[in-house]
Every structure is written in C-alpha cells, then in structure tokens.
C-alpha cells in the first residue's frame with residue numbers, strides 16, 4: 288500500500304466522548320448557557336480533535352503551497368505567471384500579506400515550492416517540486432495520476448515535519464497564478480455545480496471572465512474527470528498546490544491537530560481530503576469568507592460556516608492567522624473562566640441567573 292492509502296485508512300473520527308465532556312464544561316462556566324456562541328462550539332470541536340477538554344496551541348504555522356498552472360496560457364488570469372515565483376520568495380522576505388499577518392498573530396509560515404515553473408532557491412524555502420508547473424488542462428490532463436499522488440504525499444510529509452517540530456495547529460495557504468481556474472474546475476466536478484462557481488480570481492475584465500468560463504467548462508468536457516475519484520479529478524483539472532494542501536488536511540487529521548481553511552483554493556483541497564476520507568471533516572476549521580463564488584459552494588458542501596466576513600480574497604493563507612487568534616480565545620474561555628461550582632453563590636441565585 289502506498290503512503291497515501293495508509294494515511295487515508297488510519298484517519299479516525301473526532302473523539303465524541305471528549306466533545307461531550309467539553310460541552311459539559313462549557314455549560315458549567317460562569318455565563319448564561321450558549322452566550323459565548325461559536326467560541327463554545329469551537330472549544331468543543333477542539334476537544335474532539337485533540338481528545339482533551341483543555342487545550343492550548345503554542346506553535347502555529349500556515350503552510351503556503353506555491354505552484355504554477357499551465358492553463359494560464361489560455362488567458363484565464365490577469366497577472367503574469369512570474370508573480371507566483373516572485374511572491375514565493377517575497378513570503379520568505381517577510382513582506383507579503385501572509386508574512387505580516389502571521390507575524391502580527393505570533394504564528395509562523397512554511398513556504399513550499401511544490402511546482403513553481405522556475406527553479407527557486409532561497410533560505411527557508413522548502414523545495415518539494417513535483418514538476419515545473421502543471422500542463423495546460425485546456426489541452427489535456429494537468430498532471431499524471433502519479434504526480435497528483437506525489438503532491439498529496441508531499442503535503443502529508445510537510446505536516447509530519449511540522450508536528451515533529453512541535454506545531455500543534457496549522458493553516459493552509461497557496462500562491463499560484465491561475466489557481467482560481469483549477470479550483471473552480473475541481474469544485475464544479477466534485478459538487479456538480481455549473482459556471483456559477485467561476486469568479487474573476489485576482490481580477491479580470493468582462494471579456495477575459497467570459498473566456499475563463501469557456502476554458503474551464505471545455506477543460507472539464509475534454510478531460511472527463513471521474514467525480515467519484517478525487518485523485519482523478521485533481522490530476523485532470525487540479526493543481527499541484529491543491530494537491531499539496533489536500534495532503535496537509537489529511538496529515539493534520541491523521542496527527543489529530545486542527546487545520547484552518549483560508550480561501551477558495553484551500554477550501555477545494557479540504558473537500559478533496561474529505562472525499563478521500565470523510566473523517567477529515569471533524570479536524571477542519573473555517574476562517575473567513577472568500578469573495579470567490581466557488582468558496583461558498585464548497586463550504587456549503589462541507590457544512591462549514593466561516594467565522595469572519597472581511598471581504599478578503601488575497602489567498603496566501605491570509606485568513607489563517609486570524610483564525611488562530613479565535614482559537615486562542617476559545618482556549619482562554621475554556622481554560623481560564625471559573626465555573627459556577629467554583630464560586631460561592633446560593634443555589635437559589637444560580638437558578639435565577641441561568
């Protein structure tokens with residue numbers, strides 16, 4: 288059995304008994320029942336993930352998967368392809384959106400070249416290149432099945448390394464000009480939705496937007512991905528970044544650590560991981576709403592409601608540091624609030640206020 292199948296087979300569901308104990312503790316804290324809203328649900332979910340009622344996540348990291356997409360030849364993206372390589376290096380220089388937001392939140396990033404077209408070498412860059420960008424899905428499959436599996440396994444291995452370094456919560460980000468086209472294509476095949484999933488990505492004029500829809504629909508017709516086989520879908524109309532992030536979701540679930548979705552690309556990867564093993568779902572946390580239309584479709588399919596509505600559509604993992612801070616709040620509630628039993632009030636008074 289290959290590494291991927293072994294990991295997929297070993298992912299267990301979140302721990303229901305830890306969730307029940309956490310729920311009982313949340314209800315025993317000095318506050319009206321339910322009054323901390325989704326922070327309460329989050330604390331319960333975290334307990335299900337780790338198997339412990341009380342949690343704290345000291346070392347936090349967003350994994351950024353960078354890769355190029357052959358389909359940009361068709362004019363589906365407004366930015367030049369070279370931006371992928373440029374931003375990959377800029378992330379390590381600490382000057383991009385994800386770099387500064389991570390620093391502000393006290394979290395780290397790992398930047399992975401999983402398939403940038405040019406060869407990059409920069410201190411801190413993790414080079415796990417499967418190939419120099421995917422092939423153009425408008426002309427044939429984006430990659431082979433073996434390459435798709437290798438990209439997922441690379442993501443799993445990155446998570447293994449981060450867990451060994453002591454990271455206990457992860458975020459998922461990416462950089463790849465053209466990856467809203469691949470993400471929309473994968474979302475359309477997996478959910479059965481139509482061109483309403485396709486948006487303007489980083490920005491397109493109306494004519495280019497019309498062309499983008501045509502290119503994506505034609506790529507699906509040409510490659511005929513099998514919607515019941517997530518790896519077939521990834522290999523035919525996906526990207527190496529999406530594959531790497533799928534591996535991050537699988538790896539996090541396998542190691543029983545929480546993992547945040549950022550925007551549309553990581554949401555699609557989360558859906559692929561859940562299709563490979565539905566137990567992954569319990570380990571996934573949403574961060575913010577992406578403005579890209581496929582995002583809503585995929586998150587509805589996953590049954591996930593984002594915490595934040597910030598009109599963001601940068602990608603890079605930029606929602607994850609914000610999500611980490613919400614997790615810190617949920618842990619503070621669970622670990623530091625007093626319970627009704629710990630304070631000295633008469634039972635009659637408790638009945639009145641609860």
Ligand SMILES: O=C(O)c1ccc[n+]([C@@H]2O[C@H](COP(=O)([O-])O)[C@@H](O)[C@H]2O)c1
Pocket residue numbers: 363364365366461462463464465466467468487488489490549550551552577578579582600601602603
């Ligand atoms: O995260 C999102 O939902 C998101 C939405 C639109 C664009 N992006 C980012 O923009 C790039 C893809 O846009 P495009 O138009 O080149 O397909 C890629 O580098 C993503 O990180 C990201």
Ligand SMILES: Cc1cc2nc[nH]c2cc1C
Pocket residue numbers: 366370374461462463489601602603
């Ligand atoms: C500058 C720039 C930064 C990005 N970060 C993620 N996608 C991006 C696309 C562009 C164009």
